[in-house]
Amino acid sequence: MDDAFARLENIEKSFSTVAVLKKVTIGIGRGEIIGLIGENGAGKSTLMKILSGIHEPNSGRILIEGRERRFRRPADAKAAGIAIVPQEFNLCPQLSVAENVFLGAEPLTRAGFLDGAAMRARASELLAELGVRIDPDERISRLSAAQKQIVEICKALAFDARLLILDEPTTVLTPVEIASLFALMRAVKAKGMSMVYISHKLGEVMEICDRVAILRDGELVHEAPTSALSPAGMASRMVGRELSEIYPEPAPARDEVLLKIEGLSSPGAFSGVGLELRAGEVLGLAGLVGAGRTEVAEAVMGLRPATGRVVVGGAELRLGRPREAIAAGVGYLSEDRQGSGVLVAFSVAENETLASLPAYARGLFGPIDRRREREAAEKWARLFSIKAASSEQRLEHLSGGNQQKVSLAKSLDPAPRVLIVDEPTRGVDVGAKREIYRLLRDLAAEGIAILLISSELEEVLGMCGRVVVMREGRSVGELAGAELTEEGIMFLATGIKEGESA
Numbered sequence: 287m288d289d290a291f292a293r294l295e296n297i298e299k300s301f302s303t304v305a306v307l308k309k310v311t312i313g314i315g316r317g318e319i320i321g322l323i324g325e326n327g328a329g330k331s332t333l334m335k336i337l338s339g340i341h342e343p344n345s346g347r348i349l350i351e352g353r354e355r356r357f358r359r360p361a362d363a364k365a366a367g368i369a370i371v372p373q374e375f376n377l378c379p380q381l382s383v384a385e386n387v388f389l390g391a392e393p394l395t396r397a398g399f400l401d402g403a404a405m406r407a408r409a410s411e412l413l414a415e416l417g418v419r420i421d422p423d424e425r426i427s428r429l430s431a432a433q434k435q436i437v438e439i440c441k442a443l444a445f446d447a448r449l450l451i452l453d454e455p456t457t458v459l460t461p462v463e464i465a466s467l468f469a470l471m472r473a474v475k476a477k478g479m480s481m482v483y484i485s486h487k488l489g490e491v492m493e494i495c496d497r498v499a500i501l502r503d504g505e506l507v508h509e510a511p512t513s514a515l516s517p518a519g520m521a522s523r524m525v526g527r528e529l530s531e532i533y534p535e536p537a538p539a540r541d542e543v544l545l546k547i548e549g550l551s552s553p554g555a556f557s558g559v560g561l562e563l564r565a566g567e568v569l570g571l572a573g574l575v576g577a578g579r580t581e582v583a584e585a586v587m588g589l590r591p592a593t594g595r596v597v598v599g600g601a602e603l604r605l606g607r608p609r610e611a612i613a614a615g616v617g618y619l620s621e622d623r624q625g626s627g628v629l630v631a632f633s634v635a636e637n638e639t640l641a642s643l644p645a646y647a648r649g650l651f652g653p654i655d656r657r658r659e660r661e662a663a664e665k666w667a668r669l670f671s672i673k674a675a676s677s678e679q680r681l682e683h684l685s686g687g688n689q690q691k692v693s694l695a696k697s698l699d700p701a702p703r704v705l706i707v708d709e710p711t712r713g714v715d716v717g718a719k720r721e722i723y724r725l726l727r728d729l730a731a732e733g734i735a736i737l738l739i740s741s742e743l744e745e746v747l748g749m750c751g752r753v754v755v756m757r758e759g760r761s762v763g764e765l766a767g768a769e770l771t772e773e774g775i776m777f778l779a780t781g782i783k784e785g786e787s788a
């Protein structure tokens with residue numbers, strides 16, 4: 287394609303001896319949105335890291351507007367007009383939102399000083415375009431995962447990019463924020479900006495992309511206009527086989543209440559939240575970003591100050607004591623796997639057994655039994671098809687989706703009675719999602735009570751028989767049976783009926 291803005295030709299990349307990309311050729315037209323899809327570990331992020339100067343290829347060429355370029359570092363790609371919103375956050379937690387947006391390209395006053403006012407004003411403008419209310423002076427460390435994602439997007443839009451790469455930008459966003467992001471993408475596309483959109487949400491790919499490229503095991507296996515594809519067709523080309531039904535049949539809930547929350551409040555986050563979760567049940571907790579869902583989970587786990595009552599299997603927990611919550615049999619998968627979920631510098635096996643270390647010690651306080659740890663890791667790798675060179679590999683070298691699977695294994699390793707999972711399939715491919723849903727169903731069938739916090743309505747509807755909806759720190763309603771629909775959830779979550787305006 288001659289009018290391509292960017293073209294990658296025969297790109298090859300290996301890490302040590304493992305070939306991750308095999309002669310990939312792809313063109314990206316001006317004002318075109320390309321969907322890049324494939325299983326976890328297929329090589330999507332690696333390919334885009336090459337185009338944005340984070341990695342250098344072993345061989346192959348990069349052409350920008352027909353001219354060959356060599357990107358040795360991210361600044362080279364940036365100078366050529368390429369911006370990337372990375373899959374894993376890349377923000378400085380101690381700096382403010384505005385400082386992060388302009389990091390390395392701070393506006394200066396005429397006297398040459400940092401122009402703080404201009405920085406804040408421009409950051410506010412960008413945030414408003416994305417339709418979110420975030421204070422430009424807020425520290426990054428105080429933001430939720432979704433808010434951090436939005437700051438990453440602003441950071442990429444803050445300079446005049448010609449090509450914007452979005453690596454799974456919507457995994458932590460709710461439908462309302464996704465709609466604002468898509469509106470913004472359409473607006474910048476109309477101005478001629480090209481985009482690469484990586485996602486495991488095939489419905490979104492259908493909606494926003496002009497063309498779709500499919501990677502499998504480092505090879506480009508298919509490329510077609512979106513109109514020539516269906517989500518099912520994309521899924522089967524990604525995994526190389528037909529996938530049957532994604533959501534397994536639910537088993538009936540039992541009578542025994544395993545988790546009871548009464549009048550739970552946490553200053554500044556939520557107040558007066560109550561719910562009951564039964565053995566064998568998968569209860570959904572829905573709401574917009576910032577509604578307080580994650581904070582409720584953190585309070586139950588003793589990770590944030592709270593008042594009220596949390597009863598697990600009949601015994602009341604003393605609040606603010608994470609060890610007590612774990613000892614009472616509550617397993618937890620946090621939404622922010624980098625922030626509090628896993629340790630990226632540790633190996634796959636070490637992470638999985640992190641929450642249940644005493645169970646792997648030889649005798650009381652003894653050294654860790656590495657063989658048992660390895661056996662456990664092998665079990666989880668088989669169960670979730672975790673793609674890693676070995677269980678000794680450091681987590682930071684795994685693809686995003688595979689890190690998520692390790693993080694889920696960690697929350698399951700102590701064999702909990704109550705399991706709280708916050709965005710469990712974030713960044714996971716369709717095949718592995720199906721495995722995770724099956725596993726959650728099997729756990730429920732064994733009598734474990736599961737609280738599923740998810741922004742993906744399809745997942746909530748597919749998995750939950752009952753859903754509690756939160757808005758602005760309060761539980762505003764509960765839906766089950768015929769009332770449990772996408773519209774029903776959105777109405778409670780936003781307080782707005784479809785067709786009405788805010």
Ligand SMILES: Nc1ncnc2c1ncn2[C@@H]1O[C@H](COP(=O)(O)OP(=O)(O)OP(=O)(O)O)[C@@H](O)[C@H]1O
Nearest residue numbers: 301306326327328329330331332683684685686687
């Ligand atoms: N720095 C690295 N060192 C070693 N191996 C790596 C490194 N970066 C990536 N890999 C490996 O390359 C393969 C492709 O990873 P990549 O992150 O590109 O996958 P992906 O398609 O983006 O997957 P996901 O959907 O899970 O994000 C994986 O097997 C991963 O473990």
Ligand SMILES: [Mg+2]
Nearest residue numbers: 331373685686
């Ligand atoms: Mg990736």
